[in-house]
Amino acid sequence: MRAIRCHQYGPPESLVLENLPDLHPGPGEVVIDVRAASVNFPDVLVIQNKYQNKPDLPFTPGAEFAGVVREVGANVKHLRVGMRVAAYTAQGAFAEQAIAAESACMPLPDAIDFASAAAITLAYGTSHHAVVDRGALLKGETMLVLGAAGGVGLAAVEIGKALGARVIAAASSADKLALCREHGADATIDYSSENLRDRIKELTGGQGPDVIYDPVGGEYAEPAFRSIGWRGRYLVVGFANGEIPKLPLNLALLKGASIVGVFWGQHIQREPELARAGFEQIFGWIKEGQLRPHITKRYSLDQTAEALNDMASRRVSGKIVIEP
Secondary structure, three states: OEEEEEOOOOOHHHOEEEEOOOOOOOOOEEEEEEEEEEEOHHHHHHOOOOOOOOOOOOEOOOOEEEEEEEEEOOOOOOOOOOOEEEEEOOOOOOEOEEEEEHHHEEEOOOOOOHHHHHHHHHHHHHHHHHHHHHOOOOOOOEEEEOOOOOHHHHHHHHHHHHOOOEEEEEEOOHHHHHHHHHOOOOEEEEOOOOOHHHHHHHHOOOOOOOEEEEOOOHHHHHHHHHOOOOOOEEEEOOOOOOOOOOOOHHHHHHHOOEEEEOOHHHHHHHOHHHHHHHHHHHHHHHHOOOOOOOEEEEEOHHHHHHHHHHHHOOOOOOEEEEOO
């Protein structure tokens, strides 16, 4: 089987496409024929040794994918050969075959295609865990989403609307904000040309948002947190900006606000039943048309470096997928 391999840390161009032996599962694992693998910003970081997850060299990057179960290992109880599944793993998705633990696989409804399924796992799983579980967003509340046109940001916009909240989307261009409005955003902020704090104050009548969803970090974190409402929840989702912000803790005191960590990878390992229930709600919303995974571009396996470079250079809105 063919697989993308990282033999040394570096830019996407340092990756190589190799022929490897077919995979075989261990106990509690399944081998899946990969039909689509989603590209995420951490994939850019991990091949450069800039991510908290640091796999041993050599490795195959890629963390979320969808396909058909090829082989099952001992003690696998709920999956069988031929089942359509979406899966999440630490690495290994950018290949024709991948291994995943049974607990990290979700059987797919027939109505969901493989590309959409690959785009669901991390983006919608992360955003559901963040918004529903950690942020406890309620109907009628207001949520601000930073980096709203990215994969997880757009998922958060849709989930917020599915819950009946008012959603303010912040992004860096008019085109990205138009995409956010197409996916349900009630109001938008272009933080490349508008003052973030002034615009939040204007859009919330000075009250501030109840929940702030931040997958970006960097320079917008502090002004956003200074604008949060009383008893607000600030969701720390990631640092796509590359800079981990330092927030003055007195702001949390003054606003009675919470800084809430969101680590979906640990959530699915430590709380698999809760994660599975979250996906059942996600699939239900997709069937109802409330969630619409947005695939903007598809790449072949030998175009993986191009896909990662597009992600690294912020040329991506929504989700992009590799189809081996």
